[in-house]
Amino acid sequence: MTTGVRRRMGVEERREQLISVALGLFSHRAPEDVSIDEIAEAAGISRPLVYHYFPGKQSLYEAALGRAADELAARFVEPREGPLGERLLRVMGRFFDFVDEHGPGFSALMRGGPAVGSSRTSAMINGVRQSAYEQIVDHLGLTVPAPRMELVIRSWISLAESTALQWLDGKRIPRAELERQLVHDFAALAAVSAAYDEEMAGTLRAILAAEPIDGPFAELAARLFALVPTEV
Amino acid sequence: MTTGVRRRMGVEERREQLISVALGLFSHRAPEDVSIDEIAEAAGISRPLVYHYFPGKQSLYEAALGRAADELAARFVEPREGPLGERLLRVMGRFFDFVDEHGPGFSALMRGGPAVGSSRTSAMINGVRQSAYEQIVDHLGLTVPAPRMELVIRSWISLAESTALQWLDGKRIPRAELERQLVHDFAALAAVSAAYDEEMAGTLRAILAAEPIDGPFAELAARLFALVPTEV
Numbered sequence: 001m002t003t004g005v006r007r008r009m010g011v012e013e014r015r016e017q018l019i020s021v022a023l024g025l026f027s028h029r030a031p032e033d034v035s036i037d038e039i040a041e042a043a044g045i046s047r048p049l050v051y052h053y054f055p056g057k058q059s060l061y062e063a064a065l066g067r068a069a070d071e072l073a074a075r076f077v078e079p080r081e082g083p084l085g086e087r088l089l090r091v092m093g094r095f096f097d098f099v100d101e102h103g104p105g106f107s108a109l110m111r112g113g114p115a116v117g118s119s120r121t122s123a124m125i126n127g128v129r130q131s132a133y134e135q136i137v138d139h140l141g142l143t144v145p146a147p148r149m150e151l152v153i154r155s156w157i158s159l160a161e162s163t164a165l166q167w168l169d170g171k172r173i174p175r176a177e178l179e180r181q182l183v184h185d186f187a188a189l190a191a192v193s194a195a196y197d198e199e200m201a202g203t204l205r206a207i208l209a210a211e212p213i214d215g216p217f218a219e220l221a222a223r224l225f226a227l228v229p230t231e232v
Numbered sequence: 233m234t235t236g237v238r239r240r241m242g243v244e245e246r247r248e249q250l251i252s253v254a255l256g257l258f259s260h261r262a263p264e265d266v267s268i269d270e271i272a273e274a275a276g277i278s279r280p281l282v283y284h285y286f287p288g289k290q291s292l293y294e295a296a297l298g299r300a301a302d303e304l305a306a307r308f309v310e311p312r313e314g315p316l317g318e319r320l321l322r323v324m325g326r327f328f329d330f331v332d333e334h335g336p337g338f339s340a341l342m343r344g345g346p347a348v349g350s351s352r353t354s355a356m357i358n359g360v361r362q363s364a365y366e367q368i369v370d371h372l373g374l375t376v377p378a379p380r381m382e383l384v385i386r387s388w389i390s391l392a393e394s395t396a397l398q399w400l401d402g403k404r405i406p407r408a409e410l411e412r413q414l415v416h417d418f419a420a421l422a423a424v425s426a427a428y429d430e431e432m433a434g435t436l437r438a439i440l441a442a443e444p445i446d447g448p449f450a451e452l453a454a455r456l457f458a459l460v461p462t463e464v
Contacts, residue, residue: 117349147404151395158394162387172379181424188420192413195455223427 015053015063018043023064027101030108031061031115062120065109069124072098073131080139084207085183085216087139092160092179099164100175107168110161132157140203148200152193156186184220247285247295250275255296259333262340263293263347294352297341301356304330305363312371316439317415317448319371324392324411331396332407339400342393364389372439380425380432388418416452 009017021043025034036057040047054060075094078087099106109116109125136153137145145153160182167178190207194200211217241249253275257266268289272279286292307326310319331338341348341357368385369377377385392414399410422439426432443449 112344112349112354117344119345122344151398151405154398155391155394159387159391162390163383166383166386173383177428178383181428184424184427185421188424189417192416192420192452195416195452196409196413220424220427 011053014045018050018053018060019063019067022060023067023102026061026064027068027103027105029104031057031105036060058115058118061115062118062124065121065124068102068105069128072128076132076135078135078139083211083215083217084139085187085211088183088186089179089216091135092182095160096164096167096175096179099168103168107165110165129154129157140207142203146199148193148197149190149203152186152189152200156182156189159185159189180216183216187217187220243285246277250282250285250292251295251299254292255299255334258293258296259300259335259337261336262345263289263337264345268292290347290350293348294350294356297353297356300334300337301360304360308364308367310367310371315443315447315449316371317419317443317450320415320418321411321448323367324414327392328396328399328407328411331400335400339397342397361386361389372435374435378431380429381422381435384418384421384425384432388414388421391417391421412448415448419449419452 018039022034022039025039025042034057036050037047039060040050043050050060054063072095075098076091078091081087109121133150133153136157137143140149140153142149163178163182167173167175187204187208190200190204194204208217250271254266254271257271257274266289268282269279271289271292272282275282282292286295304327307330308323310323313319341353365382365385368389369375372381372385374381395410395414395417399405399407419436419440422432422436426436440449440453
């Protein structure tokens with residue numbers, strides 16, 4: 001009853017299968033190191049049949065990237081419940097899962113280069129950043145953030161990217177430490193901005209007031225206080 | 233006596249002139265919007281003569297980018313004198329000068345895309361990042377930084393890039409505020425890391441001990457203390 005399954009795949013099903021296979025290969029090597037022959041072999045079909053579904057490697061790469069982008073954006077979704085620090089920490093855990101699963105492909109993409117630097121790949125990366133931005137704005141209970149708050153959020157997203165890229169390069173620091181550190185970095189960047197801006201200070205006070213005494217933000221505050229010389 | 237000056241330009245001199253002209257044009261528009269005809273006209277020579285010196289627009293773009301990279305790296309050089317916070321603040325001033333002078337070109341380059349995403353452009357960007365990294369390591373009085381310190385420095389460099397890019401997009405926050413904020417962000421990222429790592433804590437204590445009571449770091453500390461509820 002299961003013979004001929006490959007033959008019976010519909011067009012959409014076959015495209016989806018090829019995208020999955022390609023994503024698996026592109027996750028583990030830079031795009032220039034993955035060939036159409038390899039994708040065909042991994043999918044169990046002929047090279048001309050791959051070209052029947054995708055005109056070339058770049059279009060298959062972009063389709064795989066689109067799949068990865070949707071997958072990553074889905075991991076940002078977090079219920080609006082409980083303290084913000086713990087929500088952020090859970091999202092960071094899922095972000096590092098993603099980075100770990102797609103490591104070499106993520107590095108190649110984010111570090112740029114001829115095989116990945118098309119307008120479409122840039123647009124997909126920006127789409128994921130925008131989706132992260134909107135999630136955070138929503139978690140903070142804001143609608144249209146003031147320019148300084150927008151800067152803090154977008155800066156922090158770029159910090160999360162660069163921290164993940166550096167982690168991938170040798171994994172010299174445990175990822176759990178970096179996930180927690182990034183949550184703290186968010187508080188730190190917001191605090192620096194709040195030190196000079198009353199609107200930011202108000203937002204930050206409201207966030208910190210809702211944090212539990214044993215949550216990641218409170219823990220950071222206690223450790224920072226221990227660090228500072230008492231005579232300051 | 234000055235007639236025929238254009239004719240008498242040597243090969244190197246002509247190349248340098250073309251690079252200057254191209255850098256001026258590429259600084260103000262994305263590379264895809266600048267034509268060889270325009271470069272030829274601005275340089276006062278014929279289109280074929282441009283091709284005599286540079287095989288195509290991409291090679292001229294890369295030469296202009298190389299010039300800009302050297303110029304930017306030169307602005308990172310700062311005497312090893314006085315408090316670190318003030319040195320960083322002066323470097324941030326020169327960095328924002330550079331970003332302001334080359335705004336649209338800087339955005340196009342850093343946001344990537346087909347016209348700028350070659351391996352050579354990536355390598356030049358990484359070269360500038362590495363030079364910034366080495367300058368900071370040297371200012372901190374370190375030789376081979378521990379992994380956590382390296383992460384803080386490289387993360388901060390990427391934060392400076394993303395802050396500058398966001399500033400260029402509408403200039404909604406005064407640049408002087410962002411220059412000071414970035415100096416504070418450096419202290420904040422180091423402090424977060426130091427809260428969990430004794431080696432970082434030692435380095436940070438040594439830096440802060442050398443800071444004057446009215447310098448940017450001390451000012452930040454005072455403002456942050458004012459922000460935190462007293463019962464913490």
